Amino acid sequence: MKRLRNLASLVTRKRPPVGSTPADVVHAENKWKLLRYRRSEPARFGTPVLLVPSLINRHYVLDLLPEKSFVEWLLARGHDVYCIDWGTPSDEDRYLSFDDVCDRYIGRALHKTGKAHVLGYCMGGTLATIHASVHPERFASLVALAAPVRFSEAGMLGVWTQSPAFEPKSLVAGLGNVPWQLLQSSFHMLRPTLNLAKLVSLIDRAYDDEFLDGFLAIETWGNDNVSFPGEVWRTWVEELYRGDALASGTFALSGKPARLEGVTCPLLVVTFEHDAIVPKASAQDLLDRAGSRDKHALHLSGGHVGAVVSRGAAKKLWPALSEFWAAREVAPTARASGASSSRPRSPAVPRAKGAGRGSRPSRSTGRP
Numbered sequence: 272m273k274r275l276r277n278l279a280s281l282v283t284r285k286r287p288p289v290g291s292t293p294a295d296v297v298h299a300e301n302k303w304k305l306l307r308y309r310r311s312e313p314a315r316f317g318t319p320v321l322l323v324p325s326l327i328n329r330h331y332v333l334d335l336l337p338e339k340s341f342v343e344w345l346l347a348r349g350h351d352v353y354c355i356d357w358g359t360p361s362d363e364d365r366y367l368s369f370d371d372v373c374d375r376y377i378g379r380a381l382h383k384t385g386k387a388h389v390l391g392y393c394m395g396g397t398l399a400t401i402h403a404s405v406h407p408e409r410f411a412s413l414v415a416l417a418a419p420v421r422f423s424e425a426g427m428l429g430v431w432t433q434s435p436a437f438e439p440k441s442l443v444a445g446l447g448n449v450p451w452q453l454l455q456s457s458f459h460m461l462r463p464t465l466n467l468a469k470l471v472s473l474i475d476r477a478y479d480d481e482f483l484d485g486f487l488a489i490e491t492w493g494n495d496n497v498s499f500p501g502e503v504w505r506t507w508v509e510e511l512y513r514g515d516a517l518a519s520g521t522f523a524l525s526g527k528p529a530r531l532e533g534v535t536c537p538l539l540v541v542t543f544e545h546d547a548i549v550p551k552a553s554a555q556d557l558l559d560r561a562g563s564r565d566k567h568a569l570h571l572s573g574g575h576v577g578a579v580v581s582r583g584a585a586k587k588l589w590p591a592l593s594e595f596w597a598a599r600e601v602a603p604t605a606r607a608s609g610a611s612s613s614r615p616r617s618p619a620v621p622r623a624k625g626a627g628r629g630s631r632p633s634r635s636t637g638r639p
Contacts, residue, residue, distance in 0.1 A: 287488040290331025292342050294354070298383050301367075302358030305380050306330075307351075308342055315349025318411045318601050321380060321387040322354040323395035326372065327454055327497045330356045333392070335580050336488050341589060348593050353384050355395075357497065365447035365501035372503055374525045377402045381409045388596045390414040392579070393549065394507075400557060401517065404533035405524045411601045412537040414592060415557055417549045417575055420531065421518040422511050424552035428457070432512040439508045443501040451496035462547055489576065518556055531560035537599045538566040541588070543578045565599075 298305040322342070324330045333354065334342040345352050355377070360367070377398060381387060388411045391399030396418020403413050419425050431437065442449065469486075476482045499507075516522035522529045540558040542551040551570065558568050569591055571578055578584055 284483070284487070286491060287336050287484045289336065289488050289491055290329070290334045291337060292334045292340055292346070297353075298379065300376070300379065302360055302364065303376055304356045304358060305383055306354045306356055308334075308346055308354070310346055310351070314351040316351065316597060316600055318596070318599075319351040319353055319384045319387045320345060320596060321384050321389045322352065323377065323380075323389060323391040323399045324355065324357070325392060325394040326357050326398070326503070327394065327451065327499050329492055329495050329497065330354050332492050332576070332580060335492065336484060339485060339488075339580070339582075339585070341580070341584070344585065344589050345593065350593065350596070353380070353387070355380055360448050360498055360500045362447055365443065367500040367503055369503050369506040370525045372500070373398045373401050374405070378406065378409070381406075386411050386601060388412045388414070388599070390416055390592065391418055392416045393418060393575070396554075397511070397517070400531070400534060401522070401524055401529045403536060404529045404531060405527050407533060407535045410536040412539070412596065412599045413534060414539045414541065414595065415554065416541045416579065417543060417546055417554065418540075418557070419549045419553040420560075421515065421553050421556035422513075423515045423518065424550060424556075425512065426547065426550045426553070428548065429512060429553075431457070432508055439505045443505050447501050449499040449501060449504045451498045454499060455494075455496050458548065489580065493576075518560075531557055532562045534561040535563050537595075538563040539569060539592075539595050540567070541569045541571070541592075543574060544570065544572045546573075546575045546578075548575045567595075 293309040294306040295309060296304045297307045322330070322333055324333060334340045337343065342352055342354065381389075381402075386409060389399050389403070391397070391414070393416070396415040397420060399413060400415055400418060400420060403410050422429055473483075473486060510516045510522060514521070517529065517531065520528075520530045520532075534557070538558070538561050540554055542549070542554045544551075555568070558566055569588075571583075571587060573579075573581065573583065578588065
């Protein structure tokens with residue numbers, strides 16, 4: 272009976288409070304903002320964490336719901352947390368360049384945070400990787416979370432962009448920014464039966480109020496999409512997807528070579544077994560090619576979104592990330608006192624099952 276009552280009340284059911292962790296805007300420029308989440312007490316760790324989400328998704332996927340928020344969890348663990356909110360591009364942003372976003376915007380965020388542990392999610396991970404390849408001194412560490420780097424291994428999205436009938440320049444010339452509806456349709460086509468599967472799951476578990484709140488929160492985020500600035504998208508498709516320039520070592524950021532070997536900070540590459548958007552082979556190349564001596568892999572079950580925001584993530588992924596950062600603290604008390612320090616703690620890799628330790632290059636893999 273409760274299942275039926277909950278299903279009947281879906282239309283009028285109060286929507287969950289997504290992205291509700293209090294934060295202050297510490298920098299704003301054009302459409303993007305840098306958020307710093309409020310703490311009720313001083314941070315345990317001096318080195319901040321900077322979250323870089325995808326350019327075409329809302330940042331609050333990392334702050335989904337109270338008690339189910341990665342940001343809230345990090346604050347409770349003692350981290351000082353910043354996040355880039357890319358905002359919503361307008362018509363004039365069709366001429367925004369890839370260098371503007373990847374070099375200048377991320378650079379200004381890091382200037383504000385100081386040397387930080389940077390987590391880049393999906394496209395945000397690619398942007399953070401490219402920035403780290405040119406400016407590794409700005410990173411205390413880099414976590415590439417489901418981030419594509421070898422686009423020749425990018426699955427169906429890679430296949431579609433190679434079609435001779437697909438003309439990125441013509442699309443941008445005609446539309447300016449790439450509409451979010453077009454982008455969302457492309458992702459739906461990767462798994463055509465996904466909506467049906469979600470409906471079956473919804474009916475099956477409608478009796479569970481906690482499940483319903485989480486389901487509605489993810490659906491709210493999944494349908495709150497952002498258009499892609501035209502020139503940034505053209506570069507993304509022509510140079511990265513079609514040209515595979517990052518993997519081949521021919522990509523440049525603001526005229527400087529952006530090679531994966533230039534990533535020399537401590538590195539963690541996270542991949543997911545059932546990720547249809549970023550297959551493991553597309554992300555793994557960063558681990559193989561990065562110049563870091565302290566580099567590790569964490570491979571978990573789950574999909575591109577669910578593995579990051581689920582209950583399982585709170586038990587496995589989130590603790591692994593916190594431990595990775597804690598072991599690479601570069602300023603244990605500096606930011607609370609105003610002093611600075613560059614002396615790192617002894618390195619460690621996540622304590623997920625199967626992960627190893629050590630400062631030598633590693634391909635340790637955590638499995639659930």
